Amino acid sequence: MHRIGYFLTDGFQVMALGTQSVFEFANVVAKEQVYQVTNYSLRGGVVTSSIGASVNTQSVTSESRADTWMVSGIVDPIGHVSTAEELDFLKRAAGQAQRVGGMCTGAFVLAQAGLLEGKKVTTHWAYASILKDRFPGTFVEPDSIFINDGAIWTSAGLSAAMDLALGMVEKDLGHGVANRVAKVLVMYHRRSGGQSQHSEMLNIAPKSDRVQVALDYARAHLSDDLSAEVLARTVHLSERQFRRVFLSETGLSPAKAVEQLRLETARNMIQRGQHSLEIIARETGFRDRRHLREVFVRKLGVSPQSLRREAREGDTD
Template sequence: MHKIGYFLTNGFQVMALGTQSVFEFANVVAKEEIYQVTNYSLLGGEVKSSAGASINTRQASAAADVDTWMVSGIVDPTASDTSPDELNFIKGAAGRSQRIAGLCTGAFVLAEAGLLEGRRVTTHWAYASVLKERFPATRVEADHIFITDGSIWTSAGLSAAMDLVLGLVEKDLGADIANNVARVMVMYHRRSGGQSQHSQMLKMAPRSDRVQTALEYARSNLAGPLTVDVLAREAHLSERQFSRIFYSETGLSPAKAVEQLRLEAARNMIERGHHSLEIIARDTGFRDRRHLREVFVRKLGVSPQSLRRDAREDF
């Protein structure tokens, strides 16, 4: 059995507890109790979350043979009041366990405990620069969902912590079980650690339902022709109206927006590493593998092969 310990401090982000469902359903999918999850705090007893609700915890000194520690941050890590005793416990716990994870701003707690010096880490995009400024020896890579550096795991926002925990499950039990857990939990897919914190759909942020509908259609039909007339029909607008409104709301032409959606989808598939480049090019609307490479080098400055190699090394 693999023992998971959640170390909670006052004001912990309550959503961190949601990641426990991944371990729960990993047991369900595997049809055996592989993971045992326990909540701890320094002194035990009730600990109040950021939402005001309290949760009962066991005293951390009673933690025996915890294999993986999960450390939650608080909503505003610049206002952290983690005590020296809590930091000393975390530092010692990291040395006694197989691995330790900082969920979202939990990276700040790990950094304060002296665990991140020289490490590649990530955290919520809103505080990435603060983390780098406070701990300059930490190699902050803000545009990642989660990062693994040896026994240290860190995630971006707390929804990304779900991906981190799925990554832990995949590391322990393999891709099939991790993918089945994601399916049971109705997650779109298990995002790889190297995926950007900011999706292209969020970056474009269209205001009108018509442009949003066209973009959703495009994202769901990347392998097909996505010309202006096709998208305009989905938006129930003339081509001229659609192009004008689309640009005013997104700052991009429809063709450029489609290219970015295709690039993002291809990047995600490459990082997950389950398909050949030929299949990825076909399924995301590129003419062929050569066209895929041309766009990657032009837009990202790296080849698809290099991106896949780097993603495997991260994991």
Template sequence: MHRVGYVLGHGFQVMALASQAVFEFANLAAGEPFYVVDNGSLEGGEVCASIGMRVTTRPLVTRSRADTWMVAGVIDPLASPVSQELLAFLRRVAPKARRIAGICTGGFVLAEAGLLDRRRATTHWAYAEQMQQRHPDIQVEADRIFILDGPFWTSAGMTAAIDMALGMVEKDLGADIARSVAHRLVMHHRRAGGQSQHSEMLELAPRSDRIQQALDYARRNLATRLGVEQLAEQANLSPRQFSRVFTAETGQSPARAIEALRLEAARVMVEHGRLPLEVIARETGFRDRRHLREVFQRGFGVAPQSMRRQSRVAE
């Protein structure tokens, strides 16, 4: 039996609780109750989330034990000082636990406790710079879904906690169980820890359905030629109209946006799998391995092989 203890403070961000579904469905996939999940707080009793809902918790006391501790974050960690009592509790229980995790800005709590010194960590992208400034001994990697360094795990914001919990399930019960859980949760795939927090599709965010339709077509057909003519046809516009509307709605030219989508798709394939770079280049629409490497170097500052190695370490 593996006990998972959630540490909740008043004003905690309610999305932290969504990750509990991962452990619930892991029990179902495993066919036995492997995980037991408890909610705890310093005082016990009802704790109010940032949205106003209340959760009943058990008091965190000296004898409290868990195999995995999950520390929930808050909306604004800079405006929410952490109690010294909680920091002392975490310092006391960390050496006895298998792992301890900071969900989203919960990483600030681990940092304040000194648990992340001289380690790699991440947090919500909006607060990564502040974490680095406040804790220069931590190697903050802002553009990561989650990171594990020894027994300490940290995740980016919101839904990234689900990916982190799936990573824990994979460590505990194996890849097959983790995939089964992801399928039950209707997740397209489990994101690797090294994957970026940002999505090119979200960054582009066109206003009209016709431009969105062209982008959806492009994402499904990256291996093919994607000129302005092909995209304009999907949007039912002339090439000249399409280029003008596309740039006005996304702030990018069609050519630059397509290259960014190709690069994002290639990065996922590099991080997640073992396909040769020649195959990745072909399937994502780059001319060849050399072209892929050039765009990778320009976009991420590292070669594809280096990113693949970093991703495997992060997982």
């Protein structure tokens, strides 16, 4: 039996407890008790959530063990600092567990405990840049619903923590069980970790018409050469001027912005399922299907084939 411990502190986000349903229905689908879920806190007893609802917990001791520890954050992590006792427990618990999950801003707690150093992680988009600044040894990927890097699992918002929990079930019990659990829970389908929290291109808000024209040109010509030199010519600037203006207005290099445009467009085409991967690669400016896969795995942590399979299964569920 796989033991899952939820480590709760006062002010925890109550929605975190909803992820327990994923493990509950994994037991139902598997027709055996694969998972045993227990709520813990430092002292035990009643712990109050951010909305005021309370839950009873067991106290943690030197003998407390779990195969998976799930940690919830709080509504606003900016001014919150976990106690030394809480962090000491998490360090010890993580060393004895198979994996640790930081749900939403729970990533901040794991980072304070030193568990995210050198790890690729995500958190709620509103706090991703803050997490990156506070813990520079952590590689924060804001464009992911959840990320699994070794024994560390992190999710974006708490609805994305449902996807994280389903990802754990898939790792433990296989894709078929995870998909049936998603169906029981009336989730559209199990979203992969590589799906975006939102369109990153919405964050690009250029101040000048010239940069906007260049972006519009890029969107309309994804299969063409979109080097900085080409884009500069479309707006009648020198390449050097264009690079400087583009970076100052968007915070991205032209090459990075073009890569994001191609990646988002390809992802949307894959999920719609209307074209082969060869056609998608060609129309979005990737060299070939292999190049498309390489970029997807490197940037999103998931293959195009996996995204397509999940989209198809979601349509038939």
